[in-house]
Amino acid sequence: MKNVLQTTMLLTVMAVLLLTIIIPQQTKAADSLNIMADAAILVDADSGKILYAQNADASLGIASMTKMMTEYLLFEAIEEGRVTWDQEYLVTDYTYKISQDMRLSNVPLRAEERYTIKELYEAMAIYSANAATIGIAETIAGTEEEFVRLMNEKAKEFGLNDAKFVNSTGLNNGHLMGMHPKGTGATDENVMSATSVAKLAKILLDDYPEVLETTKIPNKVFREGTDDATNMENWNTMLPGMLHAYDGVDGLKTGTTDFAGHSFTGTAKRGDTRLIAVVMKAVDDKGVGSYKARFDATRALFDFGFSQFSTEEIVPAGYQFKGQKSLPVTKGKEDEVNIAVKEPIKMMIRTSDKDAYQPELVLDDSLLADGEIEAAIDEGKVVGTVKVAKKEGEDYGFLDEKSGASEVVTTEKVERANWFSLSMQAVGSFFGTLWTGALDFIKGLF
Known part of the structure; x- marks a missing residue:
């Protein structure tokens, strides 16, 4: 009875070892081809x-x-x-x-x-x-x-x-x-x-x-x-x-x-x-x-x-980025404008890798001054692009570097403020700057 038990335990250990050795090798072979x-x-x-x-x-x-x-x-x-x-x-x-x-x-x-x-x-x-x-x-x-x-x-x-x-x-x-x-x-x-x-x-x-x-x-x-x-x-x-x-x-x-x-x-x-x-x-x-x-x-x-x-949708149309759902607006009737992905991004990926990809926002710096966009702004204005990147593991990309991306656009219209509002903004900005400068000066005395 003791010998049977020992034999059973030995076979179990060997089976586990075989699984840990063989399965990774099979996966590696599938990846390298x-x-x-x-x-x-x-x-x-x-x-x-x-x-x-x-x-x-x-x-x-x-x-x-x-x-x-x-x-x-x-x-x-x-x-x-x-x-x-x-x-x-x-x-x-x-x-x-x-x-x-x-x-x-x-x-x-x-x-x-x-x-x-x-x-x-x-x-x-x-x-x-x-x-x-x-x-x-x-x-x-x-x-x-x-x-x-x-x-x-x-x-x-x-x-x-x-x-x-x-x-x-x-x-x-x-x-x-x-x-x-x-x-x-x-x-x-x-x-x-x-x-x-x-x-x-x-x-x-x-x-x-x-x-x-x-x-x-x-x-x-x-x-x-x-x-x-x-x-x-x-x-x-x-x-x-x-x-x-x-x-x-x-x-x-x-x-x-x-x-x-x-x-x-x-x-x-x-x-x-x-x-x-x-x-x-x-x-x-x-x-x-x-x-x-x-x-x-x-x-x-x-x-x-x-x-x-299989072909999977990685980024849906209308997707908004955490921490970047809007852009600050200067000279507008509104202080900010919402942005979102225009078209969905779909591509062929390993079926098991869908959660391995994440969207990355690339804003058009030529439209921004100190991180702000100037009004007037039409709905649907292109402000950047979104691409997807694999968080871990190898990704071969696309034949064309421009592929696999979608435009990021404004989802609303922001009108330019009238001259009075702009004047008041300028005055507020002037006194705000003056006040900040005064505070910095006083702090420097101590």
Whole structure:
């Protein structure tokens, strides 16, 4: 009986020890994810809230993820009427030669043949066809050299400060048979950080969501019914019905070169939630890069985002700050004016972290003099902003620093006092100052 009791107690102690050791390790693993890639990032596509980041600010090769910028410039040109979908492109010697290199992703383009921009775009978006991409670049800008200038100019406009484009496709310049854009190196390649790639993907989806109508096509035949018919199977095999299918995936762009490794910008939507994931130079558990490795890494990011996060209202509209519900007013009929948050702040957070965030008020100092705001003041006047900060633990912030904030406004009108009232205030202020000065003088005598 004694032995049984001792055995039971020993097993109980061991169970408690196992719980205290195993559970924290599981939590740590969930937090770190340990994505096997040189860089990774997961973002809420709606708000730009970063849910996970791993070496996300390092500049790395992006390969054919480059084509998201080419797609953006194409949609912009069409929107502005500079290019049309049925416009025809006449194949140049450059695009003809590149299209015949079957080591690269390509559809065959015939010398002196004409192709519609819609055909070239579908080949680019579905099959990552490189010569077709160059054809689009030449159509928009005349030469790929000029198009690269537009790409870098747009990158600066978007705040992609670590981006460097040397061609329109993402290929290593060494694959362009000596015809790479002037001013770029013979073996240069496009680079960007995972953060910037995610930002580019979000901007593309925000401004031209119709891109998904093409990127979600798993398979299409180029020039069907002709001798050049080419079966274009989407390189994104996370699409429904494909090898690495994941529920909700409908884009966006793969990328593979020796320099960039196996990379992917994926997007998936479930319910009202859309996520963007970027993995760069993904490898398997043996350190070998592969198509499967990049999709496994993306799957891990999506699983983490969809299972661990939800959109929560952190700060409601009309919220007033403790100790700062109003601002003192000078030269007004009232001595103070109430202030409150204009719009609610909602964002994706770990479901368990809702109480870990607190609002922080940042007043506009340019409107205040010695902490006071001068009348007249209209209702709804912006006097500052509110952001939310995590009280403890890591928070990755937003792709755009301006996101995750709301304006703080006045909730009432305060009219300016008339000249008599202002005169009396001035007199009161004068005697008040005089009295204070006298008291200070008398105190100084003792």
